[in-house]
Each structure stands twice: as structure tokens, then as C-alpha cells.
Amino acid sequence: MADDEDLDAVRAVLTGDVSAFQRIVERWQGPLVNLAYRFCRDRGQAADMAQEAFLRIFRALPSFRAKSSFSTWMISVAANVYRSQLRRNLPELTGLEALADFPGLSEALVETAGSREELVRRTVQALPAKYRDAVVLFYFHEMNVNRASESLGVPPGTLKARLHRARALLARRLRHLFNSDTVPTEA
Amino acid sequence: MDELDRILSEEHAIAPPAGFSRRVMAAVHREASTPAPIPFPWRYAVATFAAMAVALVACLFLSPLLPTWTLDGGAALQRALSRIDPNLLAVCSTVAFAAVALLRYSLRFVFF
Numbered sequence: 001m002a003d004d005e006d007l008d009a010v011r012a013v014l015t016g017d018v019s020a021f022q023r024i025v026e027r028w029q030g031p032l033v034n035l036a037y038r039f040c041r042d043r044g045q046a047a048d049m050a051q052e053a054f055l056r057i058f059r060a061l062p063s064f065r066a067k068s069s070f071s072t073w074m075i076s077v078a079a080n081v082y083r084s085q086l087r088r089n090l091p092e093l094t095g096l097e098a099l100a101d102f103p104g105l106s107e108a109l110v111e112t113a114g115s116r117e118e119l120v121r122r123t124v125q126a127l128p129a130k131y132r133d134a135v136v137l138f139y140f141h142e143m144n145v146n147r148a149s150e151s152l153g154v155p156p157g158t159l160k161a162r163l164h165r166a167r168a169l170l171a172r173r174l175r176h177l178f179n180s181d182t183v184p185t186e187a
Numbered sequence: 188m189d190e191l192d193r194i195l196s197e198e199h200a201i202a203p204p205a206g207f208s209r210r211v212m213a214a215v216h217r218e219a220s221t222p223a224p225i226p227f228p229w230r231y232a233v234a235t236f237a238a239m240a241v242a243l244v245a246c247l248f249l250s251p252l253l254p255t256w257t258l259d260g261g262a263a264l265q266r267a268l269s270r271i272d273p274n275l276l277a278v279c280s281t282v283a284f285a286a287v288a289l290l291r292y293s294l295r296f297v298f299f
Binding site for chain 1: 197
């Protein structure tokens, strides 16, 4: 139903009714801003990134072929925008792996991040890009491997392999926060 | 579901800032009103390159068939050009190119 409404709006835009794009923006602004926030963890930057994503989607509308659902295609375009923007602005927390080697430092890191949960999310952000993207999209799609792999443009098997590797890296970097039996160890 | 899944699944949703959709639509309208960039004229470029290739091949294969006086004429032209001052030749060619460009530019006012 929602996809039909999106397709109606797309058709209207393609026939010259630019204002019809507002229906798409209003329906998808929440998810796209939230996806951007999961990538950058900054509200202001997330809004800017989502705006750029909507512009890119508007420009790319003529190339939409309806092979996949509009929402999947749109999130895939947005994810590409976010990934390329993050490549330009490297994340700040890149040295977490080295820091995690010092026992007792985890409490200080938790304090800096604000909470244990926030530290985990920031550690995800500091993963190598291909693992970070896999984790972000997997949890954004509520752990649906097929939808996440479509958004990322990789086969489901590749996504699973990246998730496994990402979780192993997270386990190593956060081993002071978790008991070894709650987080999988590296294979 | 382990601890990591729980934490990463429980991401708190944030609301888009006030006026977000208005800002996006303003940017979209600006984008829509901007004229599309002129695409590279591939059709003409390919046709030109093809014509050049045909001309080159024709020259290579037909040059032995040309009468000898054309070769003599070419040599004479080369001798004549070598006698002209290179600086003067450079100035003349620049002026000629400028004249062609000016002529081409002025044709716009004739046809449009």
C-alpha cells in the first residue's frame, strides 16, 4: 500500500509534478534521518546527510526501474550517499582497538561515551567501513539479512560473512565490557 | 538474542528537525529549476572519429595511386612554408583561429 503510494508519487514527479516529491519526503524523512544518524551519530550532520540523500534520490528517479521495491531502492541510494560522505569525514573513534588493550580503561570509555550502549554504538562506527555498513544496515532493517544485503548491494552470503567478522571485531574491542559468553569470539 | 543484538536493535529513533521537509523541498525545487547539463555529443564525436579513421585509411591505401605531380606540389609547398618566418606563421595562425571563433560566435546572432 505504502509502496503503491510511493510509486504514484514517483510517476507524478517523472511527469513533471515536482511537488509530488513532498509526499515521498514526508513519508520517508524519519527513516532516512535515523539511518543517517546510525552512520554518523550526530543529529545535525544526520539531517544534512538525509537532505543530500533526498536530493540524490530526486536526481536518480528517472533511473528507478521497479525491479525492487521503491523503499529498498531508496534506502540503497541513501546508504550509498551516507557511506561516501563518511569516507570524506573519517570517524573520530578509530583507536578503540588499541585503547581496549588496557584493562580498566573500559569504565573511562563508558563514562566518556555516556553509557555502555552508546560506547557499543560508537565502536560500531569505528569499525572498518565494510563491516560498519553491514552492521548498521542489518540492525536498521531489524536483522533482515535479505533487505540489508539489497540495501548494501551485496549477496546475502557476503553480508553474513561481514556480520560475522564485524561481531568478532566488536567482541575483541569490547571484551572488557562483556562477558566472553555473551559476545561471540573471533573464529 | 545476545547482548550485542539487544543494544544495537534498541536504537532510539530521532525525529527530523523542524522544517526539514520544507528545506528538502526548497532544495529539490532549486534542483528542478536548474537546467540540465548539456550532455557530451557522443553521436557527433563518434561520427567525426569514424570519418577521420576512414580518411586516414583512404590516404594510406590511395597515396601510391596519386600522380607524381601532387607529390612535387607537396614538396614545393613545404619549401615555401619553410621560407616564412615561424613567428609570423604563429601570429597568422592565431589570428586565423580567432577569426574563425569570432565568426562562429557571431553566427549565433544570425540563426537565433
